[in-house]
Amino acid sequence: MKDPRLDDFLKKLSVPxxxxxxxxxxxxxARAAFENREAIALxxxxxxxxxxxxxxxxxxxxxxxxxxxxSLSTEPSPSFADRVMLDEMTALFHQRLxxxxxxxxxxxxxxxxxxxxxxxxPVRILFRRxxxxxxxxxxxxxxxxxxxxxxxxxxxVLATKDDNVILMGGDFLWxxxxxxxxxxxxxxxxxxxxxx
Amino acid sequence: MSLEQGGxxxxxxxxxAGDADAFSELFERHYSMxxxxxxxxxxxxxxxxxxxxxxxxxxxxxxxxxxxxxxxxQWLYRIALNASHDxxxxxxxxxxxxxxxxxxxxxxxxxxxxxxxxxxxxxxxDDLRETVTLVYYEGMNxxxxxxxxxxxxxxxxxxxxxxxxxxxSFLEAKP
Numbered sequence: 001m002k003d004p005r006l007d008d009f010l011k012k013l014s015v016p017x018x019x020x021x022x023x024x025x026x027x028x029x030a031r032a033a034f035e036n037r038e039a040i041a042l043x044x045x046x047x048x049x050x051x052x053x054x055x056x057x058x059x060x061x062x063x064x065x066x067x068x069x070x071s072l073s074t075e076p077s078p079s080f081a082d083r084v085m086l087d088e089m090t091a092l093f094h095q096r097l098x099x100x101x102x103x104x105x106x107x108x109x110x111x112x113x114x115x116x117x118x119x120x121x122p123v124r125i126l127f128r129r130x131x132x133x134x135x136x137x138x139x140x141x142x143x144x145x146x147x148x149x150x151x152x153x154x155x156x157v158l159a160t161k162d163d164n165v166i167l168m169g170g171d172f173l174w175x176x177x178x179x180x181x182x183x184x185x186x187x188x189x190x191x192x193x194x195x196x
Numbered sequence: 197m198s199l200e201q202g203g204x205x206x207x208x209x210x211x212x213a214g215d216a217d218a219f220s221e222l223f224e225r226h227y228s229m230x231x232x233x234x235x236x237x238x239x240x241x242x243x244x245x246x247x248x249x250x251x252x253x254x255x256x257x258x259x260x261x262x263x264x265x266x267x268x269x270q271w272l273y274r275i276a277l278n279a280s281h282d283x284x285x286x287x288x289x290x291x292x293x294x295x296x297x298x299x300x301x302x303x304x305x306x307x308x309x310x311x312x313x314x315x316x317x318x319x320x321x322d323d324l325r326e327t328v329t330l331v332y333y334e335g336m337n338x339x340x341x342x343x344x345x346x347x348x349x350x351x352x353x354x355x356x357x358x359x360x361x362x363x364x365s366f367l368e369a370k371p
Contacts, residue, residue: 015232015244022245023231027223030252034211034219037257 099138121159122192127185148183165189204268250279327355
């Protein structure tokens with residue numbers, strides 16, 4: 001409900017007339033905006049979407065900065081680097097290289113006393129327990145031995161033609177379809193692609 | 197139907213079809229109303245002229261987004277309200293208030309009887325002043341004001357009550 005008294009008092013506040021020049025200028029600018037509204041809308045749309053490029057780039061950079069250290073701290077996927085490392089070790093130890101074992105940043109090279117038949121099927125095996133990762137680079141047909149939680153574990157590595165990997169130990173058998181844990185470690189094993 | 201005889205709806209349709217004269221006619225019909233509305237929101241002639249111009253420039257650019265859900269007039273009020281918010285943001289609020297108080301003092305010295313009211317209105321928070329302006333100056337009911345302000349009708353009623361309480365001291369001082 002309106003208050004007539006307040007209404008009356010408010011109406012005493014007069015509004016000065018606008019300048020004719022200001023009114024004319026407003027009409028001229030509004031009419032110009034009306035006649036160019038499609039072009040203006042196009043420019044504004046481009047402006048509105050234009051920020052996506054730089055923002056997208058910045059976002060990608062941010063993601064890379066945040067996630068790259070994590071990806072480096074965890075184990076790399078079957079990669080070029082793994083294969084290169086294995087090739088370098090093979091060049092050093094020729095056919096006596098059994099495995100390269102990396103644990104907590106320390107690398108242990110396992111060799112045999114005798115030459116072994118060459119293998120074209122390099123394999124990477126990961127043993128994961130929490131944040132701990134033991135990485136083993138080896139070849140199909142080799143026997144690898146390592147300590148897991150104070151227990152010495154030995155197993156044969158076998159890569160099949162369909163790139164499946166089978167690990168055969170004294171009391172366990174692992175493949176991707178029959179995954180087992182070993183001393184609390186989860187096993188992942190894959191064949192490595194050629195380095196070149 | 198001629199431009200002079202046509203209602204806002206008809207003129208808007210013609211403007212949407214690209215008729216610049218129809219848009220000019222809409223301008224002529226509503227400029228004074230929007231200017232006065234802007235003046236009562238900012239109490240400065242120059243600012244009010246700027247807000248009114250900005251309102252019609254924005255209306256021209258975005259006429260395609262007017263779907264007739266509200267009246268054209270109400271749509272313009274809403275644009276003017278937003279333009280006045282932008283204008284207020286650009287201005288230093290304290291400096292503007294000092295100017296108004298200084299002007300009020302000059303008016304008081306000249307014996308103008310609306311000085312106190314202007315000061316009282318200027319001191320109202322923006323939301324209350326906008327509501328009072330729409331209801332008391334533009335003659336809208338609470339539902340119409342609510343649509344323009346983008347709030348509930350009860351909110352408008354509540355704001356009017358609060359504004360009247362704030363203005364009470366002024367009203368009581370005037371017999």
